[in-house]
Amino acid sequence: MKRITKFFFRSAIVVLAVGCSQPAEDPAVSIEVSEELPEQGQAMVVDDASEKNILNIAIGSPDHTTLVAAVQAAQMENVLVNAGPLTVFAPTNEAFAALPPGTVEDLLKPENKATLTRIITYHAAPGAYTGANIKGVMGIGQATGDKVEVVVDEAGDTYVNGAKVIGTVKATNGYVHVIDKVLLPPEE
Numbered sequence: 518m519k520r521i522t523k524f525f526f527r528s529a530i531v532v533l534a535v536g537c538s539q540p541a542e543d544p545a546v547s548i549e550v551s552e553e554l555p556e557q558g559q560a561m562v563v564d565d566a567s568e569k570n571i572l573n574i575a576i577g578s579p580d581h582t583t584l585v586a587a588v589q590a591a592q593m594e595n596v597l598v599n600a601g602p603l604t605v606f607a608p609t610n611e612a613f614a615a616l617p618p619g620t621v622e623d624l625l626k627p628e629n630k631a632t633l634t635r636i637i638t639y640h641a642a643p644g645a646y647t648g649a650n651i652k653g654v655m656g657i658g659q660a661t662g663d664k665v666e667v668v669v670d671e672a673g674d675t676y677v678n679g680a681k682v683i684g685t686v687k688a689t690n691g692y693v694h695v696i697d698k699v700l701l702p703p704e705e
Contacts, residue, residue: 571605571688572597580695583613583621590625591634601690602645604657606665606677608699616699635661639702645691661702 572594575581584607588594597605613621624633641660657665657677665678675682680698 568689570598570690571601571603571693574686574688574693575605575607578607580609580611581607583610584608586625587613587621587633587637590627591630591637593634593637596641597690599690601688602643603691604642604644604646604694605691606640606642606680606682606694606696606700608640608680608696609683612680612696612698635702636699639663639665639700646694647685647687647692659702663702665700 569577572588575585575588575597588597597603623629624636638660642657642665643660644657646657657667659665668676670676677694677696678698678700680696680700682694683697684695686693686695
């Protein structure tokens with residue numbers, strides 16, 4: 518049964534706040550999770566009976582708290598719960614920590630929302646790309662209009678713009694490919 522409630526997101530923020538308050542590998546990285554929630558849209562729907570969508574998977578992953586904080590800062594929660602299909606390349610917390618010091622904190626500032634939105638959007642592609650149909654694809658058109666290069670090495674490992682795909686999770690609205698680097702879109 519579906520119901521619209523703020524409880525789900527308030528719980529998710531508590532989980533994120535707890536997850537983000539843990540010491541990071543890089544002590545200079547400190548992320549604040551906003552308590553402001555979207556007041557409308559599909560992200561507000563709680564459905565305890567169905568399988569998880571892309572946003573639910575990200576929120577439930579302790580390795581993606583930085584990504585979820587970025588999605589919140591860009592106010593893109595509703596995009597990740599749309600029917601799709603959508604393929605998301607999801608950098609881990611370690612991938613974000615590998616960026617130059619201060620980068621994540623700067624991107625999370627309200628004045629940098631447009632840049633953050635472009636970076637997050639560059640991590641998503643319309644369509645369902647899985648192990649079966651991602652191999653051999655020369656490039657995948659991202660939601661920004663740019664393409665990412667897909668390479669499968671001799672060992673069978675898949676790389677997207679040099680980021681290694683270290684895991685894949687099926688969502689109700691597409692796929693989440695966990696990657697070990699943050700993808701940066703080409704300069705406009």
